[in-house]
Amino acid sequence: DAGVTQSPTHLIKTRGQHVTLRCSPISGHKSVSxxxxxxxxxxQFIFQYYEKEERGRGNFPDRFSARQFPNYSSELNVNALLLGDSALYLCASSLGGADVPQHFGDGTRLSIL
Amino acid sequence: AQSVTQPDIHITVSEGASLELRCNYSYGATPYLFWYVQSPGQGLQLLLKYFSGDTLVQGIKGFEAEFKRSQSSFNLRKPSVHWSDAAEYFCAAYNTNAGKSTFGDGTTLTVKP
Known part of the structure; x- marks a missing residue:
């Protein structure tokens, strides 16, 4: 079975642009963090989604948003990119909303120029 | 606020020597506790977890960790380190009420031949 998959692997953006990162959970998992x-x-924790509903939110500005689709895949969106947004963005999946995220993807490396 | 501290930023051990990586947490109740390993350019791999019960937990790759409530610690140990264990190690605590994980800043392990 495939693990948690994230795309793209690497991404380069400039300040002020927006970006969309994608995550597909393990088959059967309904929660994405x-x-x-x-x-x-x-x-640092950003969001948790379960059954398309936001279940938890970390201390990040409103420029960060996410959503979960009916197939439980998820997108993370970041608007008005800042240099400080350069980071590795990790996605983790778990079976249910109260399950601890234990399975991580390899991440998307985002570089802001 | 919940916090996780890994006091050692970098540890160097000789191959075959024993290893102990320290982790302390600050939380009102006993959180779920985890150790992860991260190789360069990759995501996190779960080594072991503690939810409740036996305070000595066994994980993958020969690792174990001991939960000590009185010391608010969850130290990771391995009796004999292999060169392939060189990586970054993260301790994390999961807050079941908030539905989020808090990670330490990691310990980099270097293994000398």
Whole structure:
């Protein structure tokens, strides 16, 4: 079975642009969580979605948004990109809303110029 | 606010030597606790987890961790390190009420031949 898949693998944007990152959970998993990992730091929680509803939100500005589709895949959108948004964005999936996200994708490396 | 501290930024051990990576958490109740490993350019792989019960938990790749409530610690151990264990290690705590994970900033493990 495929694990958590994320696309694209790498992305380069300039300040002020917007970006969409995608995540497909493990088959049968209904919850997706997003994390931002800045170089040299641990991942920071951004969002959790379960059954297309937002279940948790971290301390990120409104420029960050996400959604989950009927097939449980998810998109993370970031508007008005800043240099500080350069990071590895990780997606994790789990079976249910109360399940702990234990399965991570390899991430999308976002670089802002 | 929940926090996770990994006091050691970088640890170097010789191949075959024992290893202990420290993790302390701050949380009102006992959270779910995790250790992950991350190789360069990759996502996180779950090594082991503690939810409740036996305070000594076994994980993959020969790792174990011990939960000590009195010390608010969840240290990771391995009796004999292999060169392939060189990586970044993250401790995390999951807040079941908030539905989010908090990660430490990681410990980089270097293994000397």
């Amino acid at each position: 997003w994390y931002q990992q800045v170089l040299g730091q641990g991942p």
